[in-house]
Amino acid sequence: MTQQNEQIELKDSERQKCEVWTRVMGYHRPxxxxxxxxxxxxxxxVCFTEKSAQGHGEIHRTCCGR
Known part of the structure; x- marks a missing residue:
């Protein structure tokens, strides 16, 4: 198996908009x-881990997908 480190580049005309959904009050909504x-x-x-809720960890923004 060989690994390729090629970057795939798309033209703007080849892209499509991504719809982001989130859960609010128990329901999923765009x-x-x-x-x-x-x-x-x-x-x-801001997203957090269970440990940070108890004061033992750090808050992580990346878990929200941003």
Whole structure:
């Protein structure tokens, strides 16, 4: 097996928009359908691990997919 380190590049015309969904109040909803206030809340969210909730870990933004 050989590994290839080639970068795949797409033209803008070959790309498609990605729809982001999130869970709010037990329901999954597309972020696009949020009002301006809820979109702002979504952008300010921080994810945490169980340890950080107990004060033993760090807060990680990357777990939210951003």
């Amino acid at each position: 972020v696009q359908s949020f009002n301006i206030g809820k979109k702002g809340e979504f952008e300010e969210r």
